Amino acid sequence: MNNVNGSAYVETSYKKLTTTISNNGSYYRYKAVLNWKNFPKVRSYDTIAIGHYASVKLRGILHFEQTYCITDGTCRTIQAYYPTTQDAGSAATFKVPTGDMTSLSQTLYFDVQKSVDATIVSQKATGDYAHAVENVTIGKARNFTISNSGIIFASSSKDSFDEIPPAQATWSGSW
Numbered sequence: 001m002n003n004v005n006g007s008a009y010v011e012t013s014y015k016k017l018t019t020t021i022s023n024n025g026s027y028y029r030y031k032a033v034l035n036w037k038n039f040p041k042v043r044s045y046d047t048i049a050i051g052h053y054a055s056v057k058l059r060g061i062l063h064f065e066q067t068y069c070i071t072d073g074t075c076r077t078i079q080a081y082y083p084t085t086q087d088a089g090s091a092a093t094f095k096v097p098t099g100d101m102t103s104l105s106q107t108l109y110f111d112v113q114k115s116v117d118a119t120i121v122s123q124k125a126t127g128d129y130a131h132a133v134e135n136v137t138i139g140k141a142r143n144f145t146i147s148n149s150g151i152i153f154a155s156s157s158k159d160s161f162d163e164i165p166p167a168q169a170t171w172s173g174s175w
Contacts, residue, residue: 001125005006006008006019006020006021006022006169006170006171007019007020007021007169008167008169009128009167010164010165010166010167011067011083012112012135012164013037013038014038014040014089015020015034015035015036015037015038015129015164016034016035016037016053017033017034017035017127017128017129017164017166017167018033018034018035019031019032019034019050019125019126019128019166019167019169020125021123021125021169021170023170023172024111024147025112026157027059027112027113027135027174028056028111028112028123029049029109029110029111030052030109030110030111030112030125030169031050031107031108031109031125031127031128032048032049032050032107032108032109032125032127032128032167033081033105033106033127034082034105034106034121034164035103035104035105035106036098036103036104036105039101039104040096040131040135042092042099042131042132042134042135043095043096044047044096044108044134044135044136044141045093045094045096045098045130045132045136045137045138045140045142046073046093046094046096046129046130046131046132046141047084047091047092047093047094047129047130047141047142047149047151047161048064048089048092048106048107048127048128048129049052049084049089049090049091049092049108049127049128049129049130049144049146049150049151050089050090050093050109050110050121050125050127050128050146050148051088051089051090051125051126051127051128051146051148051149051150051151052088052089052112052124052126052148052160053068053122053124053148053149054087054088054115054118055114055115055116055118055120055123055124056107056112056113056114056115056120056123056148057087057111057112057113057114057115058085058090058110058111058112059111059113060109060110060111062083062090062092062108062109062110063107063108063110064079064081064083064092064094064106064107064108065077065078065079065106065107065110066079066094066096066097066103066104066105066106066107067079067102067103067104067105067107068097068104068122069081069101069102070099070100070101070102070105071100071101071102075103075115076097076171078094078097079093080094080161081093081094082138082142084096084100084142084144084149086145086146087148088127088145088147088148088149089106089146090108090110091144091146091151092106092108093138093141093142094106104127109135114175119174119175120174120175121162121172121173121174122170122172123169123170123171123175124148124169124171125168125169125171126147126148126149126150126166126167126168126169127150127166127168127169128136128150128163128166128167129151129153129163129164130144130151130153130161131161131162131163131164132160132161132162133161133162134160135141136157136160140156140157140160141157141158143157144156144157150163151163
């Protein structure tokens with residue numbers, strides 16, 4: 001994993017996952033971007049998530065989009081997803097589009113505010129991505145919890161998903 005202050009990424013032969021922490025006025029924005037390098041054979045329900053410390057909490061709503069281009073040059077953006085928000089993070093579960101593609105990416109971001117009165121001197125945003133290796137129901141795809149280490153599937157769902165190692169962005173300062 002490559003990690004600098006506020007940014008980190010992990011890369012496999014199939015995909016690259018990048019997580020960032022950026023200042024957004026009085027708040028901070030956590031963002032995870034998954035770019036596919038080789039397109040998946042199974043197109044079912046996948047999940048992208050960002051876990052974080054309990055010292056912050058979601059402010060506002062989640063923002064999610066999938067962008068893909070097909071071989072004739074047509075590109076499309078889809079914003080349909082199933083949101084999950086928990087104390088230690090948030091996630092978007094979505095249907096992966098089908099067809100022959102030349103590019104495919106998924107992006108999740110949201111703002112956080114402090115959930116404590118104390119000064120925060122460190123933050124961690126853990127971007128994680130779970131790809132379904134078989135056709136699954138939306139219920140099975142959402143059978144997980146989110147921790148500051150990423151997505152944790154229930155035992156009944158775990159074998160149906162292939163997870164990239166999480167990309168953990170860290171930040172130090174005074175907030």
